[in-house]
Amino acid sequence: xxxxxxxxxxxxxxxxxxxxxxxxxxxxxxxxxxxxxxxxxxxxxxxxxxxxxxxxxxxxxxxxxxxxxxxxxxxxxxxxxxxxxxxxxxxxxxxxxxxxxxxxxxxxxxxxxxx
Numbered sequence: 605x606x607x608x609x610x611x612x613x614x615x616x617x618x619x620x621x622x623x624x625x626x627x628x629x630x631x632x633x634x635x636x637x638x639x640x641x642x643x644x645x646x647x648x649x650x651x652x653x654x655x656x657x658x659x660x661x662x663x664x665x666x667x668x669x670x671x672x673x674x675x676x677x678x679x680x681x682x683x684x685x686x687x688x689x690x691x692x693x694x695x696x697x698x699x700x701x702x703x704x705x706x707x708x709x710x711x712x713x714x715x716x717x718x719x
Contacts, residue, residue: 610627610628611625611626611627611628612625612626612627612660612664613625613626613644614626614641614663614664614667614668616671616679617668617679617680618679618681622644623644623667623668623671624641624642624643624644624654624667624671625641625642625643625644625651626639626640626641626660626663626664626667627639627640627642628660631696631697632696632697632698633697633698634697636658636697637658637659638656638657638658638694638697639656639657639658639659639660639662639663640653640655640656640663641653641654641655641656641657641663641666641667642654654666654667654670655667655670655693656693656694656696657691657693657694658694662691662694665688665691666690666691666693668688669686669688669689669690669691670690672686672687672688673686673690
C-alpha cells in the first residue's frame with residue numbers, strides 16, 4: 605500500500621537538471637487520475653503550476669515541450685528551434701449532475717416506459 609502519492613522528477617535530457625516535479629492525483633467525483641506538473645523548486649511554497657495531464661507519459665512529454673517552447677531552443681542541443689509538439693492538457697473533472705450519488709450510474713427520473 606502506498607501512503608503518499610507517487611512523484612516523479614522530469615530532468616533535462618542533456619545536463620540532468622530538474623525541469624519539473626510530476627505527482628499523481630486522483631480528482632473529481634469519478635476519482636480520475638491526473639498528473640500535475642509543477643516547477644522543481646526545493647521550497648514547495650515557491651513551486652508554480654505547469655499543467656495537468658491524463659497519463660505520466662503525456663505529462664513528461666508535455667513538460668518537455670513547454671520547456672522547449674519557453675526557451676525557444678530544442679532539447680536535442682545546439683541552436684535548433686523547438687521540435688516537440690505541444691501535448692494537450694487534461695480538462696478539469698466535471699461536477700456530477702444534481703442528485704447523482706458518487707459510485708452510481710446516472711439514471712433518468714422515470715423509466716422510459718412510464719415517461
